Amino acid sequence: AQSVAQPEDQVNVAEGNPLTVKCTYSVSGNPYLFWYVQYPNRGLQFLLKYITGDNLVKGSYGFEAEFNKSQTSFHLKKPSALVSDSALYFCAVRDMSGTGGYQKVTFGTGTKLQVIP
Amino acid sequence: EAQVTQNPRYLITVTGKKLTVTCSQNMNHEYMSWYRQDPGLGLRQIYYSMNVEVTDKGDVPEGYKVSRKEKRNFPLILESPSPNQTSLYFCASRQSTGELFFGEGSRLTVL
Numbered sequence: 001a002q003s004v005a006q007p008e009d010q011v012n013v014a015e016g017n018p019l020t021v022k023c024t025y026s027v028s029g030n031p032y033l034f035w036y037v038q039y040p041n042r043g044l045q046f047l048l049k050y051i052t053g054d055n056l057v058k059g060s061y062g063f064e065a066e067f068n069k070s071q072t073s074f075h076l077k078k079p080s081a082l083v084s085d086s087a088l089y090f091c092a093v094r095d096m097s098g099t100g101g102y103q104k105v106t107f108g109t110g111t112k113l114q115v116i117p
Numbered sequence: 118e119a120q121v122t123q124n125p126r127y128l129i130t131v132t133g134k135k136l137t138v139t140c141s142q143n144m145n146h147e148y149m150s151w152y153r154q155d156p157g158l159g160l161r162q163i164y165y166s167m168n169v170e171v172t173d174k175g176d177v178p179e180g181y182k183v184s185r186k187e188k189r190n191f192p193l194i195l196e197s198p199s200p201n202q203t204s205l206y207f208c209a210s211r212q213s214t215g216e217l218f219f220g221e222g223s224r225l226t227v228l
Binding site: 036041045051094104105107108110 | 161
């Protein structure tokens with residue numbers, strides 16, 4: 001069974017400082033990995049994904065994530081945090097070895113990012 | 118504008134009163150799915166649909182039904198809602214590039 005772990009319920013960072021939101025995953029096959037952001041009273045929005053190739057992927061709003069196969073991690077990063085980055089962040093994994101055309105997506109429990117002015 | 122539209126956005130109902138949450142997408146996506154979001158549990162999949170007339174259970178399907186008669190619509194039906202179905206519900210469709218496109222959510226309270 002596949003799973004995603006976001007070990008921190010909340011991450012606090014000062015504005016202008018670098019931020020990291022952690023994610024580790026477990027799948028039997030090759031993973032597609034995603035990060036989504038949820039602002040208050042809104043739906044989830046896609047930030048970035050890893051499918052194959054370069055381990056460092058860049059996404060929206062200056063975010064990037066690093067895929068580490070040996071550590072089964074996909075941490076979200078940003079060099080300089082903004083107050084407007086404060087939101088709930090979800091990591092998700094899709095196991096590409098699924099049969100019948102369906103590949104299940106599993107979400108982590110979410111990490112609340114608080115950027116302090 | 119690409120959209121997944123859910124209605125209603127907010128609903129308070131009573132135990133046992135049937136309700137339907139509608140979901141419509143204008144992107145011609147084949148895959149659609151329903152999730153519920155609960156504190157500390159993240160998003161859990163209720164049902165999904167690979168295409169018209171093709172639906173299947175997700176992780177938490179008990180107490181829910183769905184239908185997919187048209188490509189654009191994927192309603193979620195609660196035949197006899199109970200308080201443990203109080204939650205925030207999201208409909209999503211999947212882009213050809215793999216990422217999910219979510220609606221704005223429907224907050225349901227069952228008294």
